[in-house]
Amino acid sequence: LNSSPKYYQFSNDIIAKIRDGSFLPGMKIPSENEIIGRYRVSNTTARKILQRIESAGLATRVKGKGTYVNSYNIKRSANRILSFTRNMLESGHTPATEVLDARTIDKGYSSTINGRRYSIQGPAFKVRRLRFADDTPILLETRYISVALCPGIQERDFEGSLYDMYHHYGHRLTEIDQMLSTCMIGAGLKEFFDVSGPAPAFRLESVTFCEKEMVLEIEDSIYRGDKYRFAVRALPQAHPFP
Amino acid sequence: LNSSPKYYQFSNDIIAKIRDGSFLPGMKIPSENEIIGRYRVSNTTARKILQRIESAGLATRVKGKGTYVNSYNIKRSANRILSFTRNMLESGHTPATEVLDARTIDKGYSSTINGRRYSIQGPAFKVRRLRFADDTPILLETRYISVALCPGIQERDFEGSLYDMYHHYGHRLTEIDQMLSTCMIGAGLKEFFDVSGPAPAFRLESVTFCEKEMVLEIEDSIYRGDKYRFAVRALPQAHPFP
Numbered sequence: 476l477n478s479s480p481k482y483y484q485f486s487n488d489i490i491a492k493i494r495d496g497s498f499l500p501g502m503k504i505p506s507e508n509e510i511i512g513r514y515r516v517s518n519t520t521a522r523k524i525l526q527r528i529e530s531a532g533l534a535t536r537v538k539g540k541g542t543y544v545n546s547y548n549i550k551r552s553a554n555r556i557l558s559f560t561r562n563m564l565e566s567g568h569t570p571a572t573e574v575l576d577a578r579t580i581d582k583g584y585s586s587t588i589n590g591r592r593y594s595i596q597g598p599a600f601k602v603r604r605l606r607f608a609d610d611t612p613i614l615l616e617t618r619y620i621s622v623a624l625c626p627g628i629q630e631r632d633f634e635g636s637l638y639d640m641y642h643h644y645g646h647r648l649t650e651i652d653q654m655l656s657t658c659m660i661g662a663g664l665k666e667f668f669d670v671s672g673p674a675p676a677f678r679l680e681s682v683t684f685c686e687k688e689m690v691l692e693i694e695d696s697i698y699r700g701d702k703y704r705f706a707v708r709a710l711p712q713a714h715p716f717p
Numbered sequence: 718l719n720s721s722p723k724y725y726q727f728s729n730d731i732i733a734k735i736r737d738g739s740f741l742p743g744m745k746i747p748s749e750n751e752i753i754g755r756y757r758v759s760n761t762t763a764r765k766i767l768q769r770i771e772s773a774g775l776a777t778r779v780k781g782k783g784t785y786v787n788s789y790n791i792k793r794s795a796n797r798i799l800s801f802t803r804n805m806l807e808s809g810h811t812p813a814t815e816v817l818d819a820r821t822i823d824k825g826y827s828s829t830i831n832g833r834r835y836s837i838q839g840p841a842f843k844v845r846r847l848r849f850a851d852d853t854p855i856l857l858e859t860r861y862i863s864v865a866l867c868p869g870i871q872e873r874d875f876e877g878s879l880y881d882m883y884h885h886y887g888h889r890l891t892e893i894d895q896m897l898s899t900c901m902i903g904a905g906l907k908e909f910f911d912v913s914g915p916a917p918a919f920r921l922e923s924v925t926f927c928e929k930e931m932v933l934e935i936e937d938s939i940y941r942g943d944k945y946r947f948a949v950r951a952l953p954q955a956h957p958f959p
Contacts, residue, residue, distance in 0.1 A: 537827075537834050548898065550831060553795065553949040585779075589792060589948045592779050651951040656790065657899055657917035657942030675899035675917035675942070700899030700917070706831045707795040707949055709893040 482523040485514045489524065493533050493544055503541040504534055532567050548704045549608065553655070556648055558636040559606050559614065568608035574633045576603040584619035586680060586693050588654045593682045593690050598622045602633050605667055613703070615667045616696040624691050637692070646685040653681040655705065658697065668699055675700035724765040727756045731766065735775050735786055745783040746776055774809045790946045791850065795897070798890055800878040801848050801856065810850035816875045818845040826861035828922060828935050830896045835924045835932050840864045844875050847909055855945070857909045858938040866933050879934070888927040895923040897947065900939065910941055917942035 489505065492498050505513060510521040525542055528534050536542045549566045551557070563570035583597030599619045606614040618637065622628055625644050641648065660674045668674075677698040685691040731747070734740050747755060752763040767784055770776050778784045791808045793799070805812035825839030841861045848856040860879065864870055867886050883890065902916045910916075919940040927933040 535829065535832070535834065540827075543829070545832075550896075553897075554951055556951050556953055587777065587785070590777070590787070592777065648953055650953075653949045653951060654792075654946050655795075655897065655919075655949060656946040657919060659917055673915065675901055677897075677899060703898075705897040705949075707895045707897060707947075709796055709798050709895060711798055711890055711892075 481516055482520045482527065485510070485516065486524040486527040489528055490531065490533060498544045502544050504528065504544060506541055549702055550704055550706050553653060553705045553707045556651055558638045560636055563608055571607040571610070572634050573605045574602065575605055576601065577633055579622065579629060580619070584693055586695065588652055588680050588682050593693060595619055595621045595690055595693060596623065600625070600628045604633065608702070612668050613699045614696060615664065617694065619693045621691055624685065624689060641685070641691060646691060648683055648685055650684045651681050653679055655679055660699070664697060677703060677705070723758055724762045724769065727752070727758065728766040728769040731770055732773065732775060740786045744786050746770065746786060748783055791944055792946055792948050795895060795947045795949045798893055800880045802878055805850055813849040813852070814876050815847045816844070817847055818843065819875055821864065821871060822861070826935055828937065830894055830922050830924050835935060837861055837863045837932055837935060838865065842867070842870045846875065850944070854910050855941045856938060857906065859936065861935045863933055866927065866931060883927070883933060888933060890925055890927055892926045893923050895921055897921055902941070906939060919945060919947070
């Protein structure tokens with residue numbers, strides 16, 4: 476007594492196999508002809524099944540080759556100033572945030588990023604948050620914020636976008652210098668992430684400037700390597716050669 | 718009977734300790750006052766010692782704090798189109814290249830980068846190279862090149878910069894779209910890199926376009942995570958908020 480259309484039932488069948496790992500990222504799912512044979516449907520229905528899976532963002536059809544399972548990875552464009560929340564929504568995930576720590580650091584904070592030393596004169600405000608996509612912890616974010624540039628920040632709420640908060644303070648972000656390195660999710664980080672055994676991760680350290688080249692924020696965050704990939708576009712400069 | 722100046726001998730002494738790991742990245746080396754006390758030199762000589770170490774790119778002086786050992790990591794700017802050789806020379810390392818494989822792939826090559834499928838119609842030319850900094854293997858590079866855009870590439874020499882080669886073919890690189898993910902240097906990659914035990918690495922997949930948006934090259938390379946870090950600059954776009 477299942478009244479949902481055939482294409483819906485059978486696409487759900489394939490979607491379940493993608494979700495449970497029977498079809499892994501990069502693998503082919505059944506072709507139009509294989510679907511016709513396996514589910515005994517018309518080629519119109521077979522096409523609708525593949526279209527539904529593709530439009531759900533789960534797979535990509537390559538003309539003349541087949542339909543391949545997309546990677547679960549979340550793409551984060553490193554060239555863009557982009558909030559976590561917006562990044563999640565753009566990738567089709569439901570974001571959530573857990574504030575782990577929020578406190579004033581009287582002596583301020585300093586860090587060396589891309590060979591330069593940056594400092595926030597004390598006091599700095601430290602916010603550490605664990606961020607989730609669809610209930611999976613994927614990003615452990617630690618940000619140090621200039622209290623001089625954000626007076627009264629101690630009274631704020633840190634569940635949402637700090638970029639929005641800076642905007643409300645009237646700051647215009649002018650540049651973010653970022654340094655991407657790798658690390659392992661080992662003993663010290665396992666408690667935050669749902670991983671068994673050592674796994675690679677990205678460490679993203681960055682300094683955010685607002686108007687007049689003032690350091691608004693210094694960040695030191697861990698991105699799960701199995702969930703994230705960074706997109707970077709390089710364009711030619713004055714002297715790209717040799 | 719050592720006639721080299723004192724500042725030179727004593728800075729070599731500290732440099733040797735940086736190279737052998739007695740002073741690790743991020744650690745302080747002796748201050749001006751400690752050098753005066755330890756080596757019994759004038760403050761002018763102590764200053765010259767610190768200046769020589771800093772100008773060799775081995776440490777960074779932080780005003781009022783001390784002089785800190787730089788990370789051994791090689792910075793690669795992800796926003797720039799930059800040859801390995803030039804990147805090495807800019808970071809003060811001696812580059813070397815070993816060609817592992819160079820052959821024609823009749824059916825061409827395809828790859829999905831940042832969610833888009835890119836193809837080089839056959840034949841493609843595959844060049845796999847292991848690249849060294851100061852005799853340490855740090856990058857395993859695999860590049861697939863359009864033979865249609867580089868006729869006669871089979872006869873070329875692959876020890877040097879492929880960017881130079883493209884330049885000689887008259888191609889102008891217009892854009893590189895890159896995707897950075899993490900992987901482990903496990904069983905399959907250990908043979909190339911001098912590492913014991915699993916270590917994190919960057920995987921950089923990219924597509925390089927030349928004039929008329931033609932795909933000149935697709936790359937799939939492994940960068941040792943303990944040696945590399947990627948610098949990325951983000952600038953505001955039309956709508957950076959929320």
